[in-house]
Amino acid sequence: MQETIILDLTVIFVVATIIACIVHYFKHPTIPGYIIAGIIIGPGLHYLTQIPYIQGLLGVTSGFSLITNRELILTFSEIGIAFLLFIVGLEIDIKKLRHVEIVSSLGGVLQFLILFPLGYYIAWLLGFSQLESIYIGIVVLFSSTMVILKTLSDKKQVDTLHGRIAIGILLIQDFLAIFALLILSNLGNVTLFGFIESVLKGFLLIGIFAIAGKYALPWAFKFIAKSQELLFIAATSVCFIYTFLFDLGGLSMAIGAFLGGLVLGNSPYNIEIIGRVKVLRDFFATLFFVSLGMQIIFTDIFGLLIPLIVLLLLVLVSKPFITLLIISLFGYKKHPSFLTSIGMGQVSEFSLIIIAQGLALGQINERIFSITIMLAVITIIITTYLVKYQHKIYKNIHPDLEIFELMTTRKQQMxxxxxxxxxxxxxxxxxxxxxxxxxxxxxxxxxxxxxxxxxxxxxxxxxxxxxxxxxxxxxxxxxxxxxxxxxxxxxxxxxxxxxxxxxxxxxxxxxxxxxxxxxxxxxxxxxxxxxxxxxxxxxxxxxxxxxxxxxxxxxxxxxxxxxxxxxxxxxxxxxxxxxxxxxxxxxxxxxxxx
CATH class of the missing domain: 3.40.50.720 (NAD(P)-binding Rossmann-like Domain)
Structure with missing residues (x-):
């Protein structure tokens, strides 16, 4: 048993390292690289070993798999989700919402009110069920916080106007994603009483944790922060306590981890905690993204093609266009509006977490899961190139953006x-x-x-x-x-x-x-x-x-x-x-x- 676990982890991290080095060399984000590594280890090797010549060459039987303990890897990946959201919570500064409060809050809500129904309706037209259409509507709604923050940081544009607008909208999206996790985790027992009970239970736990975070934790961490080792252990304990209590209350563990990070994120020690916990986050998050790739099933690749192309157009074209329209209506000129919107055309890591939860709960099938993973990989890679050449793209299309300049409802005096x-x-x-x-x-x-x-x-x-x-x-x-x-x-x-x-x-x-x-x-x-x-x-x-x-x-x-x-x-x-x-x-x- 112990040997198989070590072998499984060795295979995962060796393949993930090789693929990550390749994508890093070509300056791509590493998340798609980890997912591709999972595809190679899982379905890629599975289908490859069905070829008789490969079976004879490698001396294996049909459907051979390098990973023998998939359940344990999936358990590790769930811990990865918790640490991933714990770090996201740590990095969110609620005070920043005040700096872009109008365009981020109202703009983020408007984006939700337009994109979610649009995604739901398109999915329904493609023949998906009502619940599957809800998931697809949510998947196309959110943009990747990690990808956008990384591109803004690499281009030194975090403090620019379009950088601040993008970060503000992403913060609103993160909160909406957590709320979506709360709702979807209880859709299996859809009754009015059950839904109200879950919401009240969630707000009760949030209230208790908020009070603890404001009064008890700062007092405790004032003493704990004197030792870097104690700080790491205490922060990890907070993550697991919040995760366990939410799971005990019948709510999503991911929400508990996020709230734990949010509470500590507004403490004076959040930078030190992030630095300490990131190592664990990277370890488990790698397992999470690799496990996503391992779970993709390519049994009906041609059947997935049309929905995938339609959803790609929705994410890469419609979502940036709608974002550009919304920002312009708030009075911003076409250049910052364009730079903000062009970076939004990808699927979020939150979408991957939500879709993984839906698969685990049995609310969606492997077909929806596979479409989402492929959608995420393709859109993240394409967005990387769009942001890289954003100025050249703008130079070529700016005459066509004049209509957005006319839509501004107020002029900026700067x-x-x-x-x-x-x-x-x-x-x-x-x-x-x-x-x-x-x-x-x-x-x-x-x-x-x-x-x-x-x-x-x-x-x-x-x-x-x-x-x-x-x-x-x-x-x-x-x-x-x-x-x-x-x-x-x-x-x-x-x-x-x-x-x-x-x-x-x-x-x-x-x-x-x-x-x-x-x-x-x-x-x-x-x-x-x-x-x-x-x-x-x-x-x-x-x-x-x-x-x-x-x-x-x-x-x-x-x-x-x-x-x-x-x-x-x-x-x-x-x-x-x-x-x-x-x-x-x-x-x-x-x-x-x-």
């Missing part, structure tokens, strides 16, 4: 452009490097216009009466409609090769005499930008290393200068810290004003 002041320098991106450049230019008496896609930054400069405007350098329409006389110097601190080349091409057409300084992340990228006509390319790590080496050389040669340099550095850091705190205080209500 600019300060005094008529009597002519910009001598145009500064794109006022991050850490941009702040230093801005301070130097102002000291030199230059008239600077700041362009940034962080609403907090622009609001701060508007309050300071510094000429500024909200905009994205990668938006060709924004560059065309800027309607400013080309300044003598244009500086970009945004490390985006496509956006930098777009800026270079635009400026060349308007005024070839302007000096252009752009930024890059690598030497090949910098050389490519020089080739395209950049007057200078900022390489932060190169300049930073050069500056530090010169400073250390001077300090070693003249040791008396080091205290002066230290004092100057501390003063600069404190000034920047104060600026950051002022910007942070203005976060609430900014999106509302947009």
């Amino acid at each position: 600019e300060y452009l005094p008529r009597n002041r002519k910009a001598e320098v145009l500064l794109f991106g006022c991050n850490r490097t941009g702040q230093d450049i801005l301070q130097t230019l102002i000291k030199d008496g230059k008239e600077v216009l700041v362009v940034d896609y962080n609403p907090d930054t622009i609001k701060y400069f508007i309050d300071k009466k510094i000429p500024s405007i909200y905009g994205d350098m990668s938006d060709p329409i924004f560059l065309d409609t800027l309607k400013l006389k080309p300044p003598e110097l244009i500086i970009s601190t945004i490390e985006d090769e496509f956006a930098s080349k777009l800026l270079l091409n635009h400026v060349k057409k308007v005024n070839k005499k302007s000096t252009i300084v752009v930024s890059a992340t690598s030497i090949p990228e910098a050389l490519s930008l020089y080739k395209d006509g950049a007057d200078y390319v900022i390489l932060n790590h190169y300049i930073g290393g050069e500056h530090v080496s010169k400073m250390l050389h001077s300090a070693l040669k003249y040791k008396s200068r080091l205290p002066t340099l230290r004092h100057k550095h501390i003063k600069g850091l404190e000034s920047r810290k104060n600026t950051f705190l002022k910007v942070k205080k203005r976060k609430e209500g900014i999106i509302k004003q947009l």
